[in-house]
Amino acid sequence: MNIAVVGSGYVGTTIAACFADLGHRVTAIDIDEGIVERLNRGEASIHEPGLDDLLEAHAGDRLRATTDYGAIRDCEATFLALPTPSREDGSIDASIIEAGARSVGEALAGEEGDHLVVVKSTVVPSTTEGTLIPAIEAGAGEAVGERIRVGMNPEFLREGSAVTDFLEPDKVVLGADDDWGRERLFEVFAPLIERAEPAVVEATVREAEMIKYANNAFLATKISLINELGNICKEFGIDAYRVADAIGLDDRIGEQFLRSGVGWGGSCFPKDVDALRAAAREAGYEPELLDATVAVNDRQPERMLALLAEHADLPGARIAVLGLAFKPGTDDVRNSRAIPAIEGLTERGAEVVAYDPVAHETMREHFPDIEYAASAAAALSGADGALVMTDWDEFAALDDEFEDMATPVVIDGRRVVEHREGLVYEGLTW
Numbered sequence: 001m002n003i004a005v006v007g008s009g010y011v012g013t014t015i016a017a018c019f020a021d022l023g024h025r026v027t028a029i030d031i032d033e034g035i036v037e038r039l040n041r042g043e044a045s046i047h048e049p050g051l052d053d054l055l056e057a058h059a060g061d062r063l064r065a066t067t068d069y070g071a072i073r074d075c076e077a078t079f080l081a082l083p084t085p086s087r088e089d090g091s092i093d094a095s096i097i098e099a100g101a102r103s104v105g106e107a108l109a110g111e112e113g114d115h116l117v118v119v120k121s122t123v124v125p126s127t128t129e130g131t132l133i134p135a136i137e138a139g140a141g142e143a144v145g146e147r148i149r150v151g152m153n154p155e156f157l158r159e160g161s162a163v164t165d166f167l168e169p170d171k172v173v174l175g176a177d178d179d180w181g182r183e184r185l186f187e188v189f190a191p192l193i194e195r196a197e198p199a200v201v202e203a204t205v206r207e208a209e210m211i212k213y214a215n216n217a218f219l220a221t222k223i224s225l226i227n228e229l230g231n232i233c234k235e236f237g238i239d240a241y242r243v244a245d246a247i248g249l250d251d252r253i254g255e256q257f258l259r260s261g262v263g264w265g266g267s268c269f270p271k272d273v274d275a276l277r278a279a280a281r282e283a284g285y286e287p288e289l290l291d292a293t294v295a296v297n298d299r300q301p302e303r304m305l306a307l308l309a310e311h312a313d314l315p316g317a318r319i320a321v322l323g324l325a326f327k328p329g330t331d332d333v334r335n336s337r338a339i340p341a342i343e344g345l346t347e348r349g350a351e352v353v354a355y356d357p358v359a360h361e362t363m364r365e366h367f368p369d370i371e372y373a374a375s376a377a378a379a380l381s382g383a384d385g386a387l388v389m390t391d392w393d394e395f396a397a398l399d400d401e402f403e404d405m406a407t408p409v410v411i412d413g414r415r416v417v418e419h420r421e422g423l424v425y426e427g428l429t430w
């Protein structure tokens with residue numbers, strides 16, 4: 001099939017490359033000329049394992065990029081993968097994707113062939129019906145439902161494994177409100193369904209929008225629940241990981257996402273949970289459990305600081321912060337739990353020396369004035385205490401380095417450092 005993907009950000013670039021790999025002819029459309037030129041040269045503007053290989057194989061052949069929305073006219077389906085940033089109150093700002101939907105409509109105006117527009121971006125329930133369909137109609141000058149149809153196909157890509165998550169998914173959610181739209185979505189995903197045999201979920205557009213939020217809200221709440229249980233375990237001197245191992249054996253609970261600690265960050269969980277809370281409130285429902293999910297997450301870095309304060313006098317102390325990325329394998333620090341931890345340390349008058357294998361540059365935008373050490377060993381040397389914020393493998397290999405601390409105190413928020421003799425070691429939930 002000929003497929004257009006509007007937006008060449010993180011999701012757009014990944015799905016464009018993966019659709020090309022599935023055998024489709026793909027046109028990536030972006031307003032940024034630099035991104036378009038790079039894509040046409042086979043270079044990604046984002047880093048994801050496996051993405052460079054796909055671009056190298058398909059750019060200039062089955063994958064082309066352009067700034068011209070007119071390219072949509074040669075395609076049978078267009079995926080909208082544009083950003084839906086958060087507003088101050090947590091609700092999403094749909095103005096960018098709304099403008100994109102209008103441009104898609106304009107490109108299709110006066111055409112005769114039929115076309116499926118698929119919403120890929122994360123939008124709260126009823127956005128497609130209430131905002132995006134009217135925008136397409138305004139651009140096209142005709143009603144959606146005859147020649148132009150609309151579908152919704154949410155994404156469940158994790159940073160650091162986006163390509164394999166796309167090509168080997170647990171499920172594919174095909175949201176459409178009519179048979180024609182659903183059949184065309186099936187056609188797009190047929191090569192993937194044949195290759196990877198995922199569960200195929202047929203849904204309405206509104207259900208598909210909600211499934212994405214429910215998925216992320218559930219996972220974020222699962223982590224906050226194990227963190228709450230972990231906090232209770234800590235009060236009783238119980239190792240929460242041993243408890244998690246046991247409860248994870250119950251199929252209804254499942255063993256994944258039970259690593260308790262300093263909490264969740266990143267670009268998806270915080271944004272999506274906030275957007276769902278805001279949408280629920282606007283609809284007249286008080287999402288008390290989701291409020292608590294966020295409250296527990298916000299509390300975890302504070303609990304680490306309180307544990308540290310039991311062993312170190314924070315004003316004037318030199319504290320090593322190991323790990324700045326929101327999770328290992330990325331330099332992304334968005335909503336990283338290291339941010340409130342560093343803020344808390346600074347507020348208490350401590351001097352921060354930070355180390356991360358890859359995230360110094362991204363964290364410098366938040367904290368230009370703290371010290372960044374060249375290695376974990378350099379950060380620990382002379383420190384009066386250390387906080388472990390990200391579960392990078394290299395922290396598990398630290399050993400003699402702790403001997404160079406002025407006071408060997410480690411508060412581990414990720415259960416990555418091993419307790420050893422001579423070290424005052426506190427796990428957050430164990």
Ligand code: UDX
Pocket residue numbers: 155156157158159160216219223256257258259260261262263264265266267268269326327
């Ligand atoms: C997540 C979802 O997994 C993905 O499906 C969605 O589309 C986007 O959001 P991502 O943000 O890349 O993906 O990271 P993920 O690997 O899910 O981890 C999220 C956060 O939860 C990280 O901060 C991680 O450290 C934390 N986490 C995860 C825990 O604290 N404990 C766990 O057991 C698992």
